[in-house]
Amino acid sequence: MDIKPPARIAPILEQIERFHAAEVRPREDKLRHRLENHREYLDADGRLHPEVQAARREIMRAAGREGIFSLHLPQEIGGGGLTRHEMFFVEEKVYSYGVGLNPAMLAWTDGATPRLMFCREEQRARWVAPLVAGEKTCFNAVTEPGAGSNLFDMKTTAVKKAERWVLNGHKSLITNPFEADVGHVLAVTDPGKGAHSFTYFQFDTAAHLGRGFRHGRVYKTMFDDGLTGEFFLEDLALDDDAIIGERGGGFQIAMASINWTRMRRAGMCSAWSKYLIDRTVERMRSRDVGGRPLGSNQGVQWMVADMVLDWAQARALSLACLQAFEASGPWWGTRRSPEDIRNIALIKLSNDESFFRVADRAVQLHGGAGIMKDTTINKLFQIARNLRIPGGTDEVQRTTIAETLGLRSRGE
Ligand SMILES: Cc1cc2nc3c(=O)[nH]c(=O)nc-3n(C[C@H](O)[C@H](O)[C@H](O)COP(=O)(O)OP(=O)(O)OC[C@H]3O[C@@H](n4cnc5c(N)ncnc54)[C@H](O)[C@@H]3O)c2cc1C
Structure with missing residues (x-):
């Protein structure tokens, strides 16, 4: 049963071991009082405490510099080029340390996701590189109060008005909506076209906060993650170059x-x-x-x-x-x-x-x-x-x- 990792993975697993000892464990020791007390883990609003958030971001950046954070992505966009089979052993190693700050060593839904593979060449420097390097974080907004298991129930729309896309909608149960530097949003652009009805957009959250992008509440989840919340899009205006992939290609990107x-x-x-x-x-x-x-x-x-x-x-x-x-x-x-x-x-x-x-x-x-x-x-x-x-x-x-x-x- 003890199926061993392929030989080429062994040095990477050793690197993770060293990285954990140098970058993760000391931060966990410093924040032990927060990591082992859910009241200290969250702030007064129920969000991840800023000290825990900062430590996670430091680990992400350090893991990015070490080439660990995006091992799963292809080398052409700055990743490590590992296969999913190889990544199994990397992920198994990273999570073997339990539930401290260790998950921040690897990109998750708030980091370098496969959506980046669909960004065009000219979008890479601005939108892809900082996420691959762990310098920035993002969110992936698909779910809505009336659209969870079935995304064809989606109500968020993006309508082209005078050369700009205008997005309106309410996204709920989203991981990392408050801290993300980059927002990835799925919206209906072409209603009635089945799987081709949806388009993915990306935007700079800080630039649009209060200007079309408004935070909602943070959810009190049973596992006190402090990262799950909602937001509203209210006439958020974006240019064509905000589209990830092609217009109408959002469903396929969401599935990938x-x-x-x-x-x-x-x-x-x-x-x-x-x-x-x-x-x-x-x-x-x-x-x-x-x-x-x-x-x-x-x-x-x-x-x-x-x-x-x-x-x-x-x-x-x-x-x-x-x-x-x-x-x-x-x-x-x-x-x-x-x-x-x-x-x-x-x-x-x-x-x-x-x-x-x-x-x-x-x-x-x-x-x-x-x-x-x-x-x-x-x-x-x-x-x-x-x-x-x-x-x-x-x-x-x-x-x-x-x-x-x-x-x-x-x-x-
Ligand atoms: C902690 C957390 C983080 C999340 N992060 C994100 C995120 O980052 N981005 C994002 O877009 N979404 C996110 N989600 C949303 C998540 O994807 C949805 O909660 C999930 O898809 C289920 O949708 P729902 O909650 O609307 O449940 P519903 O769709 O209302 O389903 C309720 C129940 O009915 C069942 N059900 C539904 N349809 C059928 C059917 N046809 N046959 C049988 N049973 C059915 C479901 O399995 C479920 O048990 C997150 C959710 C949680 C809890």
């Missing part, structure tokens, strides 16, 4: 982007599941109940065995799917075979659900100690519960898998 999010679940959930398994085994060995270690009870042993089964199955499935995916062109490509689409949905569904079951058992086996907020066990449980919603819910993944098998509820 979301596919990346889904595939990224594999290394992340594997690492966090293993983290929980290791700590649970440790606890089952050291915790005595009724004069003997908890782990000597067969009922407990079977629960631990089920945790390992869930982790190992999702990991093996993910690696097989990612390997199959390598053979079918660039991972950010917009033309995917039904098998590719199914594999991506299988990765997200299997990882999200198995990680959730692992986390649930870890909490149960830790007893009252697992219920306490501000423990890593509990935090990972909250995160695991959350993961089953963003990036396409469990149900959306099941529907996608069924559709690749020719089962459709509408049309055809």
